[in-house]
Amino acid sequence: MQSSAYPLKLADVKKIIIAAPTFRDRCVIKSLFWLGLRREEVTVLDIRDIDFQRRRVTVRGKGDKTRVVPVIDEETLSDLKHLIGDRKVGFVFLSERNRQLSLRQVNYITQRAGELAEVKNPNPRLTHINPHIFRHSIARYLKSDGLGGEWAQNFLGHNSIKTTMDIYGTISIDEMQEVAERRLA
Numbered sequence: 248m249q250s251s252a253y254p255l256k257l258a259d260v261k262k263i264i265i266a267a268p269t270f271r272d273r274c275v276i277k278s279l280f281w282l283g284l285r286r287e288e289v290t291v292l293d294i295r296d297i298d299f300q301r302r303r304v305t306v307r308g309k310g311d312k313t314r315v316v317p318v319i320d321e322e323t324l325s326d327l328k329h330l331i332g333d334r335k336v337g338f339v340f341l342s343e344r345n346r347q348l349s350l351r352q353v354n355y356i357t358q359r360a361g362e363l364a365e366v367k368n369p370n371p372r373l374t375h376i377n378p379h380i381f382r383h384s385i386a387r388y389l390k391s392d393g394l395g396g397e398w399a400q401n402f403l404g405h406n407s408i409k410t411t412m413d414i415y416g417t418i419s420i421d422e423m424q425e426v427a428e429r430r431l432a
Contacts (some may be wrong), residue, residue: 253369254387255380263357263376266364272356274323274330275340275348279357279381281320285309286353286378292339294331299324319389353378 255263260280267273278284278292288306296305302318318324331339340348354377361368361376368376 253380254384255366255369255376257384257388259364259366260381260384262364263360263366266366267356267360268363270326271330271340272360274326275353275356276360276381277320277323277326278340279353279378280385281323282306282316282318283382283385285382286350289340289353289378290338290348290350294334294336294339297327297331297339299328357381 260276264273264276264280267276275289278289279286282304284292284306285308288308291307292304293307296307298304302324303315304318306314306316308314327339338347342348342352357378357380358375366376368374368380370380
């Protein structure tokens with residue numbers, strides 16, 4: 248996994264969200280980050296998968312597995328509700344032609360927002376912001392905020408805690424410093 252050692256800082260994620268040119272694009276990026284979704288999961292997210300009352304999203308993930316994730320950001324939930332409007336069924340995220348977003352469109356949305364925000368991928372081998380870096384970044388952010396490996400495993404939909412720990416198991420001194428500063432603020 249190319250991006251695993253290089254998460255975005257929360258401030259950079261926020262810059263990218265703000266820079267996204269449309270409300271839909273901001274919602275896509277928020278879902279990649281705050282829900283920990285893979286790009287494929289964004290494209291298949293159905294309106295019926297969001298339980299606004301219980302603040303949960305059913306994610307149809309890799310290998311026909313489903314998981315339920317809590318919505319941990321109130322603004323994201325509110326934005327999704329606004330984006331969906333009166334629609335009762337269908338894909339949450341639609342193209343300009345009211346069709347399902349493609350994987351390529353999700354790539355473009357994240358790359359373009361990153362360029363507009365002037366945020367570079369922290370991995371020196373990668374040139375653009377990509378969808379997966381948001382999933383990785385939320386995992387690192389939540390881990391640094393004290394959530395354990397089992398929580399992250401369930402949130403991300405990994406089969407094995409070993410996978411989760413191999414990718415997100417240890418935090419850097421910079422992440423430790425950020426936690427300390429948040430606690431002192």
